[in-house]
Structures are given as structure tokens and as C-alpha cells.
Amino acid sequence: MKCLFIFNPKSGKNKIAKKLDKIVSCLKSLFDFVVVHPSASSQDIVDCIISYQNEIDCVVVAGGDGTISQAVNGILQTGKKIKLGLLPFGTVNDVAHSLKIPHCTDKALKVIASGKTFLHDVIKVNNRYGIYVFAAGLFTETSYNTSQKAKKKFGRIAYGLHALKKFSQTKNKNLDFAFENEKLSCLCSFFLLSNSRFVAGQKIEKNALLDDGEARAVIIKSKSEKPSFADFSKIIKLFLFGLNCGKKVVNKHTSNVEISCQEKINFNLDGECFEANKVNLSIVKQAIEIFVP
Numbered sequence: 001m002k003c004l005f006i007f008n009p010k011s012g013k014n015k016i017a018k019k020l021d022k023i024v025s026c027l028k029s030l031f032d033f034v035v036v037h038p039s040a041s042s043q044d045i046v047d048c049i050i051s052y053q054n055e056i057d058c059v060v061v062a063g064g065d066g067t068i069s070q071a072v073n074g075i076l077q078t079g080k081k082i083k084l085g086l087l088p089f090g091t092v093n094d095v096a097h098s099l100k101i102p103h104c105t106d107k108a109l110k111v112i113a114s115g116k117t118f119l120h121d122v123i124k125v126n127n128r129y130g131i132y133v134f135a136a137g138l139f140t141e142t143s144y145n146t147s148q149k150a151k152k153k154f155g156r157i158a159y160g161l162h163a164l165k166k167f168s169q170t171k172n173k174n175l176d177f178a179f180e181n182e183k184l185s186c187l188c189s190f191f192l193l194s195n196s197r198f199v200a201g202q203k204i205e206k207n208a209l210l211d212d213g214e215a216r217a218v219i220i221k222s223k224s225e226k227p228s229f230a231d232f233s234k235i236i237k238l239f240l241f242g243l244n245c246g247k248k249v250v251n252k253h254t255s256n257v258e259i260s261c262q263e264k265i266n267f268n269l270d271g272e273c274f275e276a277n278k279v280n281l282s283i284v285k286q287a288i289e290i291f292v293p
Contacts, residue, residue, distance in 0.1 A: 001057040003031040003085075006048060006071065008039050008063030011089040016062050019105050023087065026109045027060060039063070042070045042272065049074030049082075058083045060112060064090015065132070069270035072122060072131045072288050085112040085291045092271075095132050098197040098210065099292050112291045119286035120210050121195055123269075125279055130270040131288065133199050134281060136259075137190035137220070138170055138227055138235055172222045172231070173265055178258040179217070184250065189222040189231035193257065193281055194243065202239040213285035216243055217257060219250035256282045 005027055007016050016023075027034045035052060039045045049059055049071065059082055061071045068086060075082045087108045088096035099118065102108050123130040175191065177184040192199070195215040197208045205216060220234050234249060243251060260278040267274040 001031050002033040002055060003027055003058045003060055004035045004037065004049065004052050004056045005060045005062070006037045006039055006045055006067070007061070007087075008067045008089070011063040011067060011091075016089050023062065023105065023109065026113075030109075030113050031058065039067065039070075042066065045070035046074040046077065050078055053078040053080055053082070056082060058085060060085035060087065062087035062089050064088075064093060064271070065095050066090070066271045068095050069129075069131055069272065073129050075288060076122065076129050081289065083117060083289045083291065092201045094196055094198040094201065097201075097203075098132065098208075099290065101293065111293050114291070114293070116292055117289045118211070118292040120288050120290050121213060121215070122284045122287040123193065123195055123215065124282045124284050125267075125269055125274060126276065128269065128274070129284075129287075132194070132196035133268070133270060134193040134274075134279075135191060135268040136175070136265060137172070137188055138231060170227055171225050172227060173261055176260045177219065178260075179252070179254050180256055184219070186219070186221045187223070187225065188219060189227055190218075190220040190235050190238075191259070192216075192218040192238075192243075193254075194218070195283065200239060203242070204239060205243045211286050213283050214253045214255050215283050217250075217252050217254045218243055221250070254283075256280075 005024065009016060024034065024036055037048050045067065059071055059075060061067050071084060075084060086096055086101050087105055088101060088103050093103065101111055120131065123134055125134060172187050172189045175186065175188045193215050194204060195210060197203060197205055218238065220231060222231050258280045264275055264277045267276060267279065
């Protein structure tokens with residue numbers, strides 16, 4: 001097999017640099033051919049995979065959830081059956097947690113060496129793909145607006161500090177939802193489409209199926225444009241106690257939903273900003289093959 005190894009030099013407080021030689025050496029012992037590529041940007045990851053698509057059977061990425069998401073986009077854009085290996089180096093690593101891939105680099109490499117794989121669903125959002133989460137509303141801009149400097153200094157705590165700082169500056173949005181058999185319009189403080197067991201470092205759905213062609217949609221309605229303590233407490237409860245909590249929260253499984261707003265807003269796709277006023281979300285069943293324990 002032939003492998004493309006892509007790493008994000010900025011992930012996880014720049015720890016990759018210390019382990020780079022060992023990782024490359026291990027990959028060269030596992031694969032017949034290894035190309036090493038440090039990513040310069042999100043789009044660079046996609047472009048790199050597309051450029052090597054006819055020369056590789058596998059992509060191994062070292063980075064966080066955003067790096068994984070871009071690798072998924074690159075692989076799916078090729079239309080080829082290219083396997084994906086994960087070496088978690090991000091601040092949160094939700095995807096790796098959900099798939100029980102070890103944080104220890106040596107153990108994560110052994111997962112790839114074992115050859116066992118899992119066919120994971122993906123979320124198609126207009127003409128892009130995500131692997132585990134799509135969201136809008138309170139706190140959802142935290143993952144892409146928290147500075148790299150703060151993340152290096154404080155780790156996960158940096159996200160919480162940023163969220164509290166921005167709470168009073170956020171406005172709830174009027175959103176229209178069209179599910180397979182239901183339409184809903186409301187003033188929304190928070191929306192989440194989750195295809196994961198972990199989101200924002202919290203275990204939100206322990207037994208979530210990641211290969212069944214459906215995801216969990218959660219909507220928290222609000223009574224005013226300005227976020228209230230009630231909105232805040234519902235979101236916190238959701239992340240502390242899981243997606244099944246709260247009778248006043250819209251909560252359903254779905255394979256397709258269309259969301260529209262009168263103005264462009266910033267959605268969150270796998271931790272990255274996705275600006276749009278209308279999105280069509282569909283779950284593509286078992287679209288990406290990932291090495292797992």
C-alpha cells in the first residue's frame with residue numbers, strides 16, 4: 001500500500017514536531033511508499049489529497065478534528081476508495097474519542113498497523129462534507145474564533161473563556177427547518193446535528209451509531225433575540241448530561257434537513273466556519289473508511 005501522511009504543524013501545542021521522525025519511520029515500515037506533507041492551510045489538505053489520488057491507497061493525518069474534516073473532504077472529492085488513518089494531536093479530538101482511537105501516538109500507529117477499518121457516515125452540507133458535527137447559535141463560533149495562541153496557552157479552557165466573553169454579544173436567529181416529514185420555524189438559540197459520541201470534548205451520546213445513515217438533530221428554541229439564562233442553561237445541560245435530556249428541546253433522528261435564514265449566518269462544520277443563509281444537510285451512509293481499534 002501507498003500512503004500520504006499529512007500533518008498540521010500547529011495542532012496540539014506544536015507537539016507533532018517532536019514526534020515527526022518517529023511517525024514517518026513507523027509509516028515507512030507499514031507502507032511501501034510514503035509521501036510526507038506539512039499542511040499550510042485547510043484547502044491545502046484537500047488539494048494535496050486530490051493531487052496524489054492516483055498514487056495512494058491511504059491518507060494518514062496528524063492533527064485535530066478540523067484536519068480530519070479536510071482530509072475527508074479531499075478523499076470524497078476524489079471519488080476513490082482511499083482509507084483514512086488518524087493520529088490525534090488536536091486540542092479536543094472528538095472524532096478520535098468517538099472511535100476510541102488512543103491519544104498516545106505509538107498506540108494510534110498500532111491501530112493503523114492492525115488494518116481493521118470502519119465505514120463511517122459523513123454529513124454532506126451543500127457541496128462540502130463534515131464527519132461529525134454541524135451547528136449554529138450560542139457558543140458554536142468558539143472553536144474557530146478562539147485564537148491559536150490562547151489554545152496553546154490554556155488548552156480546552158481557552159474555548160470556555162472565549163465563549164463566556166462572547167455570550168452577551170450573540171443574537172438568537174430566526175431559522176426555518178424542513179425535515180423529511182416536518183417543518184419548523186422558530187427563534188433559535190442553538191442547533192446541533194451530531195454524528196458523534198463526543199462534541200466539544202463532552203460525551204453527548206454514548207451509544208450513537210456512526211454508520212446507520214442518520215444523525216441526531218437538536219434545536220433549542222428561544223423567546224427573545226437576546227440570549228437568556230434559560231437558553232444558556234439548556235445548552236450547558238445538553239453537554240453535561242447528553243442529548244436525551246430536556247423535554248423542552250426538539251430532539252430527533254434524521255437523514256436530511258434543510259435550514260434557511262433571511263440573512264447569512266455563521267454555521268459550524270466540524271469546528272470550522274461555514275457561512276450561508278441556506279443549507280441542505282444529508283447523511284451519506286458509510287462514506288469514509290477509517291482505521292479503528
